[in-house]
Amino acid sequence: MEIVFAGFGGQGVLTSGLIVAEMALEEGKNVTWMPAYGPTMRGGKAYSVVKYMDGVIGGPDMEEIDILVAMNGPSLEYTELLKDGGLLVVNSDAISDDEEIHLNADVVRVPCLTLAKEVSNPKGANIVAIGALLKRSGIFDFETAKEVMTGYFEEKGKGKYTEANEAALKKGWESV
Numbered sequence: 001m002e003i004v005f006a007g008f009g010g011q012g013v014l015t016s017g018l019i020v021a022e023m024a025l026e027e028g029k030n031v032t033w034m035p036a037y038g039p040t041m042r043g044g045k046a047y048s049v050v051k052y053m054d055g056v057i058g059g060p061d062m063e064e065i066d067i068l069v070a071m072n073g074p075s076l077e078y079t080e081l082l083k084d085g086g087l088l089v090v091n092s093d094a095i096s097d098d099e100e101i102h103l104n105a106d107v108v109r110v111p112c113l114t115l116a117k118e119v120s121n122p123k124g125a126n127i128v129a130i131g132a133l134l135k136r137s138g139i140f141d142f143e144t145a146k147e148v149m150t151g152y153f154e155e156k157g158k159g160k161y162t163e164a165n166e167a168a169l170k171k172g173w174e175s176v
Helices: 013-026 073-081 112-118 122-137 142-155 159-174
Strands: 002-008 030-037 045-053 065-070 082-091 106-110
Touching: 002 013, 002 073, 002 122, 013 030, 013 045, 013 122, 013 142, 045 073, 065 073, 065 122, 073 082, 082 122, 106 122, 112 122, 112 159, 122 142, 122 159, 142 159
Parallel strands: 002 065, 065 082, 082 106
Antiparallel strands: 002 045, 030 045
16 A cells, blocks of 8 residues: 655644554555655645555555645646555645646545534644545544554653544545
């Protein structure tokens, strides 16, 4: 499985990748996570690639994407690597419905920032996106995702945001 989270620096795409990588580890999979960002961390181009499987992973680079989360318009350039029948989660707050996406893929439009604000967690748009991708793809169940995400943030000393992050994850899950 290859999942790419792409957007601007500051949108949480590196964190999203780490959280999903932790979910795969929890399931006993072999996992790689590769972050990449331009010279400007905030506002510059950023993405993270998560690969997981039972067997050997050839390399961490983007190759054939199963799931792409596009948090902004420039992220759509990675659709050229999205497998036929793959899943594309589009942050519709940053990518207009007028933006034509010509793919043989399951395209899900989620207003990530709007939904994050609805649960009083404006920095949780990436968490909303995770919830939506998990529900639509079925790769991990909600309870596992919630436990792993909570543990991740608690290890980072951000346990005080647990309730807000769980609300954002649930909002994304319920949005599709």
